[in-house]
Amino acid sequence: MADGPTPHGSSGISTQIEKALDGFEEKKLNRNSTPRSEEGLEEKEPEDIPPDGGYGWVCVLCACLINANTWGVNSSYGVFLSYYLENDTFPNTSPIEYAFTGGLSMSCCLLISPLVTHMVHLYGNRAVLNFGVILQTLSFIGASFATRKWHIFLSQGVCFGFGIGVIFVTSVSIIPQWFRRKRSIANSLAAAGSGLGGLAYSLAAGSLLPNVGLGWTFRVLGLCSFAVNLIACNLMRHRNKAIGSRYRAFHFPLLKRPEFLFLQAWGMLSLLGYVVILFSLPNFALSIGLSQKQGSIAGALLNLGQALGRPVVGLVSDRYGRFNMAILFTIFCGFLCLAVWIPASNMGVLSFFAVIVGTVAGTFWTTIVPICAEVVGMQELPGGLSLTWVAMVPATTVAEPIALVLKRGQNTTGSYTYAQIFAGLVYVAAGLFLWVARGWKIGDNERIARDAVARDAAGGVVRSDRRLTLVPSAAMDDPITGCTTVAPVMSCPDNRLDQPSPSADIKIWSPLTLARRMISWKLV
DSSP states (O other): OTTSOOOOOSSHHHHHHHHHHHHHHHHHHHTTTSOGGGTTHHHHOOOOOOOSSTTHHHHHHHHHHHHHTTHHHHHTHHHHHHHHHHHTOSTTOOHHHHHHHHHHHHHHHHHTHHHHHHHHHHHOHHHHHHHHHHHHHHHHHHHTTOOSHHHHIIIIIIIHHHHHHHHHHHHHTTHHHHOSTTHHHHHHHHHHHHHHHHHHHHHHHHHHHHHHHHHHHHHHHHHHHHHHHHHHHHHOOOOHHHHTOOOOSOOGGGGGOHHHHHHHHHHHHHHHHHHHHHHHHHHHHHHTTOOHHHHHHHHHHHHHHHHHHHHHHHHHHHHHOHHHHHHHHHHHHHHHIIIIITTOOSHHHHHHHHHHHHHHHTHHHHHHHHHHHHHHOSTTHHHHHHHHHHHTHHHHHHHHHHHHHHSBSSTTOSBOHHHHHHHHHHHHHHHHHHHHHHHHHHHHHHHHHHHHHHHHHTTSEEEOSSSEEEOOSSSEEOTTTOOEEETTEEEOSSSOSSOOOHHHHHHHTOHHHHHHHHHSOOOO
16 A cells, blocks of 8 residues: 555545554564564554563562552551450540541541642652551551550551551552553452462461560561562552553543443442451451351451452452453342351351452452443543542541441441341442443443444544544554554544544433343443
8 A cells, every 4th residue: 555646635624544554564574573662652652462471470579569568557457456455455435536547547548649649740659658568657656655545546547547648659560561451460460469468467466465465466567568668669660651641630520421430330239238248257256156266267357258259259350351240249238248258157157258258349449440441441540549538538438437436336236237237238238339331331332333333434543532543444453553443333442433422422321221221232
């Protein structure tokens, strides 16, 4: 085509299209031998194609260690809560006040996300990560000298929450930058670190508290997490420039999209149940006559289940659909709470429940990043996650206090039946909200396929967010955009090619059409 005469029309657009096609064919012929820097791709700002591996696996290992030494440490709060309630560590402190301490750590972690997103924009990932490591360590060192209840609120609650928030929010959006087809399994391997860390730190806290006391337990855990986090955070490497990530503290237009709101509803209800299970299990063991050591073992087994189950959740999500598996595991977790946790009356049944429910209780943490990327696109992922973390603050703050209010009886005695029913029902409701979002996703994929056919029939001209792109009509992988055209369907896994028209949105959300898509089986 490049050797033949160039046809000219009445306007300059025909000449531009032919020149672009010439350039496309030349890049196609030379893409295996010509470096990307020589192809002039920078001038056209091509869509990035994640390497699906390479140094990305090092980042996955680092993220796994970071989660182990942030969320893993936080998971051990169930052991601390049981210790506080049994020993009345800080006089004149009610069980609900103790419960708020654990809720504060999670809510402050998520509440600070917009500020952290802006800090990354100003100072870069590495500086912010190191700041978070220092803040988390100081929180536990400060907690080791606590003598009053407000000391523990500020140190183990607020300051610790800010520390893990700075580290988590900064690191969580890095893993998707390295992967496309393996995004769910990579994210789940990183998320499994919280289970491994929770297992180790729960057992460590359960052993240290009666032997060395509260102060030295805080110091040991703080110094151990500092050493690992410092190394892991400095080995993380981002791809912000290649992706073109937009680090916006708040991107409010996302709140006008119903699918994004359904995603938030799934997250808030999931975390209400998750926090109840995570923080209540050790104390529930005491309420059925088990010892504090057995309670800490139950908490450790829950974290073991998370460590073993999260990679499995990620693997099957990549194979059978991220929406499909997230819905299935969320509803399954609700049924486990209702059918297994309520009748648990001995260590054997409780241990079985802890391991099994651990595999699916944290489905939100395992799948939120890849699912959010499918809803908002990779470029808007930091802003979408920032809004998501803030939306999760109320749920994480009030979940455990709600469980203790629903609990009949005081301190280590009483029944958790109402709290268990609450946890099961919110998980089931969460799965139903995500099921609606799945119906939208199927409709959106169908819209993209129809648009691709129309563009192909019109000559293959595609308007994307960043440039005029020319898509050949033959079925092939576009080396520039990473989109795959398999007639008559085109899919672009990381970024939506354009925004749907208002009429398309109305059709997607039509109740009858949406219901039909919700009950259809598709990999989505």
